[in-house]
Amino acid sequence: MSSELVRLRQEKNLKQETVARALDWSPSKLIRIEGGSVGISTTDLQALLRQYGIADEDPLMARLIELARGARERGWWSSYSRELSSDPAYLAFLGYEYGASRIKHFGLAVMPALLQTEDYAKALTRQYVSEERADMLVTVRMLRQEKLLERDPSPEQAFVLDEGVIRRRVGRSIDPKIMPNQLKHLLELQSSRPYLTVQVIPFEVGAHFGMTGNFAVLEFEGALGPVLYLENSRGGALTVTGRDPEIVNYNSAFETLRETALTPEASRELIERVIAKMG
Known part of the structure; x- marks a missing residue:
């Protein structure tokens, strides 16, 4: 999950600071999410993916939301x-x-x-x-x-x-x-x-x-x-x-x-x- 988010950001040639500023997040929040040290809420994930040009109806959006929900559950x-x-x-x-x-x-x-x-x-x-x-x-x-x-x-x-x-x-x-x-x-x-x-x-x-x-x-x-x-x-x-x-x-x-x-x-x-x- 976190590696996919890093990949999507890098494909857009965006820096972490730029993305965090656009979402009104602290840079440390995005760093922790990409590092996998914290989970991400569905709302935050949707906002992040929209910054990367992923539309709500895109199957990728649904798939990553599913992964985020699964990551919050204890395996x-x-x-x-x-x-x-x-x-x-x-x-x-x-x-x-x-x-x-x-x-x-x-x-x-x-x-x-x-x-x-x-x-x-x-x-x-x-x-x-x-x-x-x-x-x-x-x-x-x-x-x-x-x-x-x-x-x-x-x-x-x-x-x-x-x-x-x-x-x-x-x-x-x-x-x-x-x-x-x-x-x-x-x-x-x-x-x-x-x-x-x-x-x-x-x-x-x-x-x-x-x-x-x-x-x-x-x-x-x-x-x-x-x-x-x-x-x-x-x-x-x-x-x-x-x-x-x-x-x-x-x-x-x-x-x-x-x-x-x-x-x-x-x-x-x-x-x-x-x-x-x-x-």
């Missing part, structure tokens, strides 16, 4: 703001993810969070944080899945996985069934959710863009530009400006990865073979 992730304060990018990402209409996720070494079983998530997370924090992170991860499942309509979800994701025996020392069960869960998701696709890039493809690491691109209906999230075990980096060249590059790369990967049907067959070998 489910707000309950974890204290626990996740050390990773503000991840906390912000949870809010964007919940409102996305399309979710594109590439997984290089580990199963994307939205596909993980609880046992897999615990076995993975406890490798790099304390058991207490791991339990909290897993709880958040399961809630992410649950809340997206409750949405109507459900967001489109496309996942591309490197073959290493489905072959690595995460949790084997704890319970050898963790990984086979994770892969069975993956197949169940494919079968039961028509809006969700899973494709695997086989080892034989060789080097590809996804070898830079896990990433997610979120897309939205209306005016809000796409969001890019680069993920690692210790946290993530969030980019929220839809015109950022990095987002364009990653979005394009994801589509190339989908074309490089096996089809969903062939990916399913490969996953079934891997399960059979795991016993």
